[in-house]
Amino acid sequence: MPNKTNGTDPQTEYRKLPSVDLLLQEPAIAVLSAEYGATHVTSTLRTLLDEARTAIANGDSAPLPAAWATGLEVRLSSASHPLLRPVINASGVIIHTNLGRAPLSQAARTAVQAAMFGYSNLEYNLDAGARGSRYDHSRALLRELTGAEDALVVNNCASAVFLILSALCQQKEVLISRSELVEIGGGFRIPDVLRQSGATLREVGTTNRTHPRDFSAGLTERSAALMRVHSSNFKLIGFVTAPTLAELAEIRNRANQEPARLDSANDLLLIDDLGSGTLLDTRRFGLTAEPMVQESIAAGTEHGADVVAFSGDKLLGGPQAGIIVGKAGPLATLRSHPLARALRVDKMTLAALDATLRSYQRGQALDEIPVWRMISATPESVRAIAVGWAQTLQAVGIACEVRTGESTIGGGSLPGETLPTWLLALSAEENKNFSPDQLAAQLRAQSLPIIGRIHANQLLFDPRTVLPEQADAFVAGVKELF
Numbered sequence: 001m002p003n004k005t006n007g008t009d010p011q012t013e014y015r016k017l018p019s020v021d022l023l024l025q026e027p028a029i030a031v032l033s034a035e036y037g038a039t040h041v042t043s044t045l046r047t048l049l050d051e052a053r054t055a056i057a058n059g060d061s062a063p064l065p066a067a068w069a070t071g072l073e074v075r076l077s078s079a080s081h082p083l084l085r086p087v088i089n090a091s092g093v094i095i096h097t098n099l100g101r102a103p104l105s106q107a108a109r110t111a112v113q114a115a116m117f118g119y120s121n122l123e124y125n126l127d128a129g130a131r132g133s134r135y136d137h138s139r140a141l142l143r144e145l146t147g148a149e150d151a152l153v154v155n156n157c158a159s160a161v162f163l164i165l166s167a168l169c170q171q172k173e174v175l176i177s178r179s180e181l182v183e184i185g186g187g188f189r190i191p192d193v194l195r196q197s198g199a200t201l202r203e204v205g206t207t208n209r210t211h212p213r214d215f216s217a218g219l220t221e222r223s224a225a226l227m228r229v230h231s232s233n234f235k236l237i238g239f240v241t242a243p244t245l246a247e248l249a250e251i252r253n254r255a256n257q258e259p260a261r262l263d264s265a266n267d268l269l270l271i272d273d274l275g276s277g278t279l280l281d282t283r284r285f286g287l288t289a290e291p292m293v294q295e296s297i298a299a300g301t302e303h304g305a306d307v308v309a310f311s312g313d314k315l316l317g318g319p320q321a322g323i324i325v326g327k328a329g330p331l332a333t334l335r336s337h338p339l340a341r342a343l344r345v346d347k348m349t350l351a352a353l354d355a356t357l358r359s360y361q362r363g364q365a366l367d368e369i370p371v372w373r374m375i376s377a378t379p380e381s382v383r384a385i386a387v388g389w390a391q392t393l394q395a396v397g398i399a400c401e402v403r404t405g406e407s408t409i410g411g412g413s414l415p416g417e418t419l420p421t422w423l424l425a426l427s428a429e430e431n432k433n434f435s436p437d438q439l440a441a442q443l444r445a446q447s448l449p450i451i452g453r454i455h456a457n458q459l460l461f462d463p464r465t466v467l468p469e470q471a472d473a474f475v476a477g478v479k480e481l482f
């Protein structure tokens with residue numbers, strides 16, 4: 001907004017700056033006050049005046065009187081976008097942590113809307129006409145789908161792990177393999193979480209090789225649990241070994257037969273932090289096996305974990321949540337711990353989770369849950385979409401091509417694993433000589449930002465991760481570039 005004419009006298013220019021009160025009396029600014037709120041307009045005017053003073057100090061002249069209202073409007077409207085905005089994810093990363101992880105299913109969105117509309121039976125038992133528990137809603141479904149005796153939902157998997165360690169292992173030892181003392185991301189480090197929970201870490205084995213006997217040898221009367229942490233976001237390859245869950249369960253079973261532990265308050269537990277966890281077998285889609293929740297529980301056998309934690313918004317494809325399933329005893333302790341109250345989830349989360357779980361119950365997860373629809377989409381179906389987009393864009397003179405590529409799962413699941421896909425590629429040279437960085441920045445600046453990825457001087461878009469509901473907006477957004 002500063003008026004660039006050098007050689008002006010700063011004192012004269014300062015005197016030309018109007019007061020906030022005078023500006024507020026301008027009819028055009030009064031209109032903006034009514035639209036954006038008087039306080040917001042006043043503070044924005046102060047900012048603009050400060051900026052004008054700085055500009056004058058740097059040799060500029062004062063803005064022209066007519067420029068204030070327009071400058072104010074530009075500033076107000078550019079700051080009026082909601083902070084959290086929808087974007088189109090054409091990056092090919094299915095569970096994109098920076099883009100909000102799992103998109104919700106249609107059923108989950110509808111359920112959230114219904115739950116937030118007004119009052120609900122969140123903690124009210126409609127049959128009895130009396131107080132109910134918010135945990136009852138997803139409990140039965142989670143028990144049915146995982147085979148666990150009991151289930152509890154908290155804010156996210158990180159808080160689930162924290163609650164488990166705080167409630168079940170405080171002032172006692174937790175045995176973890178040195179290969180699993182991991183950082184999940186966002187500063188969530190297993191050794192730190194353990195310390196914070198009041199439990200003591202007992203490292204066993206080595207970085208690359210840990211044997212069942214390392215766990216047996218590490219047991220003391222202070223041991224509360226054996227813990228397995230899934231190496232979600234990295235892969236150890238080469239000379240590596242780790243005990244299976246069944247081997248750990250065997251060690252737990254034997255320890256619990258020892259005379260010192262026959263007192264049941266002191267049962268050794270097997271805790272399994274699955275991170276992503278999945279209810280469907282990822283091997284069906286050419287991926288390696290991501291641990292399945294049902295396998296960790298191994299209902300009715302002595303080979304399963306006592307307590308299992310996994311995320312609601314990774315491979316489950318639902319809302320952000322931490323799901324804890326397992327044996328009735330430890331779950332009852334978790335539910336009555338004060339931290340459970342601090343980590344409780346709200347009604348919108350429970351509504352979305354319930355609707356998501358029902359898709360699994362109906363056997364419709366692959367069709368209804370976006371994450372699974374994307375994982376199970378065949379390369380041919382992705383190619384058909386890419387070709388359709390290319391034809392539409394070429395028809396209006398935009399140079400693009402369809403080529404093969406790879407989609408990734410993301411979200412700290414299945415590191416290094418990819419799905420073969422087809423991409424729409426815009427080459428910079430053929431399109432007004434824009435660099436891919438410039439094109440990408442322009443797409444991000446649109447009112448519905450589009451996120452692609454850049455490779456070998458091309459801007460790439462993967463139809464696999466674009467929601468069908470956003471496909472038309474995607475094509476319109478790319479057209480708008482040119």
Ligand SMILES: *Cc1c(COP(=O)(O)O)cnc(C)c1O
Nearest residue numbers: 156157158230232274275276311
């Ligand atoms: C992702 C992950 C977590 C944290 O889950 P959030 O739902 O993001 O809190 C914890 N443990 C493991 C092994 C993970 O992969």
